[in-house]
Amino acid sequence: MAAIDLIGIGSQSLTHLPPKLTSVKALLAESPALSSLPSSYTFPEHRNDEAFSDTNESIPTLDFSLLTSSNPDERSKMIQELGNACQDWGFFMVTNHGVPESLMKAMIEACRQFFELTEEEKGEYEGKHVLDPIRSGTSFNASVDKVLYWRDYLKIFQHPEFHSPNKPPAFREIAMEYSTRVRQVARELIRGISESLGLEENYIEKAVNLENSLQIMIANLYPPCPQPELAMGLPAHSDHGLVTLLIQNEIGGLQVQHNGKWVNVDPIPNSFLANIGDHVEILGNGKYKSVLHRAVVNNRDVRISIALSNGPALDAAVSPASKFLEDGRNPPTYRAMKYKEYVELQQSNKLDGKSCLERIRNTTI
Ligand SMILES: O=C(O)CCC(=O)C(=O)O
Numbered sequence: 630m631a632a633i634d635l636i637g638i639g640s641q642s643l644t645h646l647p648p649k650l651t652s653v654k655a656l657l658a659e660s661p662a663l664s665s666l667p668s669s670y671t672f673p674e675h676r677n678d679e680a681f682s683d684t685n686e687s688i689p690t691l692d693f694s695l696l697t698s699s700n701p702d703e704r705s706k707m708i709q710e711l712g713n714a715c716q717d718w719g720f721f722m723v724t725n726h727g728v729p730e731s732l733m734k735a736m737i738e739a740c741r742q743f744f745e746l747t748e749e750e751k752g753e754y755e756g757k758h759v760l761d762p763i764r765s766g767t768s769f770n771a772s773v774d775k776v777l778y779w780r781d782y783l784k785i786f787q788h789p790e791f792h793s794p795n796k797p798p799a800f801r802e803i804a805m806e807y808s809t810r811v812r813q814v815a816r817e818l819i820r821g822i823s824e825s826l827g828l829e830e831n832y833i834e835k836a837v838n839l840e841n842s843l844q845i846m847i848a849n850l851y852p853p854c855p856q857p858e859l860a861m862g863l864p865a866h867s868d869h870g871l872v873t874l875l876i877q878n879e880i881g882g883l884q885v886q887h888n889g890k891w892v893n894v895d896p897i898p899n900s901f902l903a904n905i906g907d908h909v910e911i912l913g914n915g916k917y918k919s920v921l922h923r924a925v926v927n928n929r930d931v932r933i934s935i936a937l938s939n940g941p942a943l944d945a946a947v948s949p950a951s952k953f954l955e956d957g958r959n960p961p962t963y964r965a966m967k968y969k970e971y972v973e974l975q976q977s978n979k980l981d982g983k984s985c986l987e988r989i990r991n992t993t994i
């Protein structure tokens with residue numbers, strides 16, 4: 630594979646991550662003419678060997694306004710569609726959600742500006758424990774990842790307590806408004822999902838103590854990569870919460886598992902890409918699957934994505950709804966664990982291409 634010269638001024642190759650470089654951004658600032666991927670980011674196995682969908686399948690699109698429609702027929706039709714989307718894909722696009730496009734763009738811009746801060750400024754949030762309310766870093770879990778991922782991140786708790794970095798100055802106000810609006814969309818989706826599972830509309834809300842739900846903003850930066858086919862932005866994983874709502878700048882990179890094959894997802898502008906997380910899979914005792922997805926990188930454009938993970942309250946221990954256990958004939962597939970412990974379990978380990986649910990699956994059945 631020919632090495633690609635990112636900005637065309639000669640070539641330079643790095644085989645090791647220099648000490649003290651804490652982000653992909655810093656690596657590229659230090660070596661702007663980097664033409665080959667440092668070995669610390671190179672995956673030995675070839676991604677192109679994996680099964681790719683050869684059909685033109687695309688994830689379903691749901692019109693959010695119909696979910697909140699006062700017309701009961703429209704609403705029940707939409708609940709049915711939501712249930713089908715959860716069962717067939719675990720992923721769907723949400724349009725007509727009512728969150729202003731200008732706010733979505735401002736949020737992406739604020740995150741871009743955060744990543745532009747100096748390493749020193751970002752350093753305040755580095756090396757933190759997984760339950761610290763603000764943390765930034767690189768890769769997924771750089772202390773245990775054998776090969777580093779081509780990704781820098783910022784993770785901030787937005788609820789039940791709101792947190793924000795102090796810089797850039799506009800971040801706080803934009804994030805406060807954005808996360809509040811997204812939480813409203815997430816709550817409606819959670820109600821719809823509850824109903825689509827044949828449960829009371831507010832069953833999930835009560836079971837997970839949604840009033841005190843943990844909402845985390847995860848901003849991901851994927852700079853252009855000299856040999857993208859050898860690197861990975863974020864490996865296959867499922868999300869730990871209930872519903873994740875994702876936006877991105879206009880650059881694609883997300884791939885979703887569907888029927889055992891990878892499918893590229895190109896979101897339509899001004900929409901959310903939604904997916905269900907592990908805790909919806911738990912609540913339905915496996916009826917809806919929390920689907921594996923990953924982010925690949927490219928050699929041209931900076932990609933920014935912002936995922937808002939909406940989960941149970943930290944101290945809620947969620948278990949399958951009794952309806953799915955059918956008087957004990959279907960034993961629970963997962964053992965109950967406090968969400969706090971589950972988040973710690975997922976975030977403190979390597980992402981190994983499997984869902985964290987594998988770790989709490991009951992093996993005696
Ligand atoms: O960057 C992406 O599109 C995926 C991000 C993601 O899956 C996550 O942050 O959990």
Ligand SMILES: [Fe+2]
Binds near residue numbers: 866867
């Ligand atoms: Fe994810």
